[in-house]
Amino acid sequence: MWYNCGMKIKVFFAVLACKCCRSLIRLLGRGGTDFPGRVALKICPNLLGYLAKDVTTVIVTGTNGKTTTSRMIEQSWTDAGISFFANKSGANLLSGVTAEFAVHSTMTGKCRYTHALIESDEAAFKAISKFVDAKAVVVTNVFRDQLDRYGEVTHTLENIRIGIENSKNATLCVNADDSLCTSLHDMLPNPVVFFGVDTPIYHDRVEELSDAPYCIRCKHEYVYDYVTYGHLGGYRCPNCGYCRPQPQVHVTKVLTTDDEHSEVIFEESGRQVPASIHLPGGYNIYNACACMAAASVMGIDMELAAKSLSSFACGFGRMEKFQIHDTDVRMILIKNPAGCNQVLNFLTQRTEPFVFAACLNDRAQDGKDVSWIWDVDFERLTAMEGVLSDIYVSGVRADDMALRFLYAGFPKERIHVQKDYAQLMEEATSQKLPVFVMPTYTAMLALRGTIAKRYGYKEFWQ
Amino acid sequence: MELNICHLYPDILNLYGDRGNVLCLRKRLLWRGIDANVEEVSIGQKLEASKYDLLFIGGGQDFEQEVLLPDLRGEKTQELISAIDDGLPVLAICGGYQMLGQYYKTWDGVQCDFTGALNLYTVGSKQRMIGNYMYTCDELGTTVVGFENHSGKTYLGDGVKPIGKVMAGFGNNGEDGFEGARYKNVFATYSHGCLLPKNPQVADFMLKTALERKYGAMELKPLDNSLETAAHDYMQKRLSEK
Numbered sequence: 001m002w003y004n005c006g007m008k009i010k011v012f013f014a015v016l017a018c019k020c021c022r023s024l025i026r027l028l029g030r031g032g033t034d035f036p037g038r039v040a041l042k043i044c045p046n047l048l049g050y051l052a053k054d055v056t057t058v059i060v061t062g063t064n065g066k067t068t069t070s071r072m073i074e075q076s077w078t079d080a081g082i083s084f085f086a087n088k089s090g091a092n093l094l095s096g097v098t099a100e101f102a103v104h105s106t107m108t109g110k111c112r113y114t115h116a117l118i119e120s121d122e123a124a125f126k127a128i129s130k131f132v133d134a135k136a137v138v139v140t141n142v143f144r145d146q147l148d149r150y151g152e153v154t155h156t157l158e159n160i161r162i163g164i165e166n167s168k169n170a171t172l173c174v175n176a177d178d179s180l181c182t183s184l185h186d187m188l189p190n191p192v193v194f195f196g197v198d199t200p201i202y203h204d205r206v207e208e209l210s211d212a213p214y215c216i217r218c219k220h221e222y223v224y225d226y227v228t229y230g231h232l233g234g235y236r237c238p239n240c241g242y243c244r245p246q247p248q249v250h251v252t253k254v255l256t257t258d259d260e261h262s263e264v265i266f267e268e269s270g271r272q273v274p275a276s277i278h279l280p281g282g283y284n285i286y287n288a289c290a291c292m293a294a295a296s297v298m299g300i301d302m303e304l305a306a307k308s309l310s311s312f313a314c315g316f317g318r319m320e321k322f323q324i325h326d327t328d329v330r331m332i333l334i335k336n337p338a339g340c341n342q343v344l345n346f347l348t349q350r351t352e353p354f355v356f357a358a359c360l361n362d363r364a365q366d367g368k369d370v371s372w373i374w375d376v377d378f379e380r381l382t383a384m385e386g387v388l389s390d391i392y393v394s395g396v397r398a399d400d401m402a403l404r405f406l407y408a409g410f411p412k413e414r415i416h417v418q419k420d421y422a423q424l425m426e427e428a429t430s431q432k433l434p435v436f437v438m439p440t441y442t443a444m445l446a447l448r449g450t451i452a453k454r455y456g457y458k459e460f461w462q
Numbered sequence: 463m464e465l466n467i468c469h470l471y472p473d474i475l476n477l478y479g480d481r482g483n484v485l486c487l488r489k490r491l492l493w494r495g496i497d498a499n500v501e502e503v504s505i506g507q508k509l510e511a512s513k514y515d516l517l518f519i520g521g522g523q524d525f526e527q528e529v530l531l532p533d534l535r536g537e538k539t540q541e542l543i544s545a546i547d548d549g550l551p552v553l554a555i556c557g558g559y560q561m562l563g564q565y566y567k568t569w570d571g572v573q574c575d576f577t578g579a580l581n582l583y584t585v586g587s588k589q590r591m592i593g594n595y596m597y598t599c600d601e602l603g604t605t606v607v608g609f610e611n612h613s614g615k616t617y618l619g620d621g622v623k624p625i626g627k628v629m630a631g632f633g634n635n636g637e638d639g640f641e642g643a644r645y646k647n648v649f650a651t652y653s654h655g656c657l658l659p660k661n662p663q664v665a666d667f668m669l670k671t672a673l674e675r676k677y678g679a680m681e682l683k684p685l686d687n688s689l690e691t692a693a694h695d696y697m698q699k700r701l702s703e704k
Binding site: 213369372373374397399400404407417 | 609611654690
């Protein structure tokens with residue numbers, strides 16, 4: 001009784017403190033989400049468990065595609081009339097997730113919505129899952145990421161495994177084409193909905209290093225019937241028989257892909273539904289597929305979920321569009337070699353001239369080690385003779401980026417180092433050609449800030 | 463003129479950007495009108511070290527390094543030892559550096575034998591040594607900047623000299639203040655970054671050593687290093703200000 005009473009008081013003050021901090025930060029014109037959560041957790045360390053206990057929660061985790069997949073799921077939930085909130089603006093650590101629950105709760109800690117959609121950093125998933133009893137956990141993929149932050153891929157996988165182990169009641173939505181992800185099924189008793197793509201996506205892919213060439217069970221080299229990208233595809237181990245499982249939710253055909261959409265056919269339990277995915281890039285076909293798997297777990301009709309894919313908007317640096325001086329600017333966030341190579345797979349399909357800009361930062365959220373830029377097949381980009389006009393480099397490590405393009409064979413006189421973001425946008429748009437900007441995370445935040453201020457776009461928390 | 467470069471285990475020892483070193487060697491040869499033939503040798507392929515003028519080994523993740531050990535032992539080890547003693551220029555990074563040593567002992571005492579081509583050994587620790595770092599290279603009269611990420615602490619034995627003194631970061635073991643290993647024409651370091659593009663003196667030193675061994679004394683044609691120097695100096699300045 002006393003304990004309960006004490007808990008309620010703690011929850012009250014923690015929620016209050018969190019809401020106050022958040023309002024204050026916004027008044028100051030910032031978009032911080034981490035600090036209010038940290039304050040709340042100081043007051044009540046178990047706050048998340050209390051707030052989340054009656055909320056049906058779906059967690060999206062994995063290396064790449066978390067945010068986009070979440071936005072797609074969000075659209076399908078909205079269209080299906082589900083009452084929910086989602087952690088926007090990249091607040092995906094324990095503190096950020098706690099803050100999101102707090103601001104969507106009443107002062108007594110009751111959530112205003114029946115459902116929550118939580119995107120979670122794969123390392124933070126381990127912590128969050130101790131407090132949140134998820135209905136479904138979506139694992140998008142596992143790629144080699146910022147090694148200084150996450151360690152090796154097997155370490156990332158282990159974090160996800162522990163998180164799922166905490167999520168005893170969750171149905172898993174797992175990428176069948178990712179040999180690392182599917183190994184989770186071996187280790188855990190949870191029911192699984194596998195999703196995957198049955199065919200290659202690109203005719204001609206950039207050269208990539210595989211992050212998982214050897215069998216996770218027996219260390220023998222895999223054989224692939226086809227590769228979609230990276231280490232994803234129809235893999236099998238000729239030694240121990242470990243192989244791609246038959247996915248329940250899958251793309252059977254990729255009909256067309258262009259600068260704006262991908263047209264695909266989804267299949268589930270023998271039923272086929274066409275979909276137009278309102279985002280270019282082959283990797284977004286996987287994100288859409290993950291969304292369809294999540295819809296299946298939530299009991300959302302396949303046709304409705306497929307329709308949602310054509311109307312959702314992602315933004316926040318994920319193929320986000322801006323108009324600056326009547327020039328189209330697309331911003332594409334990059335985090336690691338796998339993601340960056342997928343951006344190049346998309347860009348190298350272009351036949352119309354464009355300007356390219358890369359903004360490389362090396363703060364904690366970007367990954368402190370910038371070596372990975374040497375693993376990306378920029379040679380394919382710099383070889384786009386007559387299509388790629390100029391390259392601008394910016395960010396804290398602009399000089400490293402410039403070197404990468406120089407050694408990829410791009411003429412030195414067409415590589416421009418411009419560390420000032422405002423100046424960068426002016427120069428890059430001066431040629432009246434479409435601009436593709438590829439920033440790392442903190443560079444994206446800064447660049448969006450500059451664009452918001454100078455050209456009248458909204459900040460992300462507005 | 464031409465150089466034959468061997469990239470050992472390119473598909474396995476390819477941690478963050480190490481292949482950029484091979485690209486850098488190749489480009490700096492081509493810009494000087496010298497041909498570069500790069501051959502990749504991996505698991506199950508015979509290493510004929512005498513065919514090459516320069517050999518590169520990168521670093522890998524633990525899982526992948528375990529995959530290659532059975533292949534490295536035996537014939538490839540013998541080839542490496544005799545080629546190195548014969549003066550073959552070798553550039554080894556991180557895991558590749560450790561593999562040139564005698565063994566790796568994990569922090570809980572399990573010993574894993576390596577090639578023993580160089581008199582050095584590595585002991586695992588629970589602490590990971592991560593970050594941008596910088597060390598002197600007196601031999602070339604320059605500083606080297608890069609990124610280290612290792613939990614192994616490497617200790618040099620007799621006959622092997624460090625490349626230089628750590629100015630910022632951890633280096634070989636975070637204890638004795640030294641970084642890297644030099645033995646005959648071997649240049650071994652923990653530096654990712656990737657190493658050569660922003661340390662062009664090191665790149666040219668490897669190339670010059672290989673070319674002179676093959677063709678006799680020569681001077682390398684100077685190149686415009688403005689972008690390389692900018693990247694090097696930016697990090698040098700940043701680490702000096704700490």
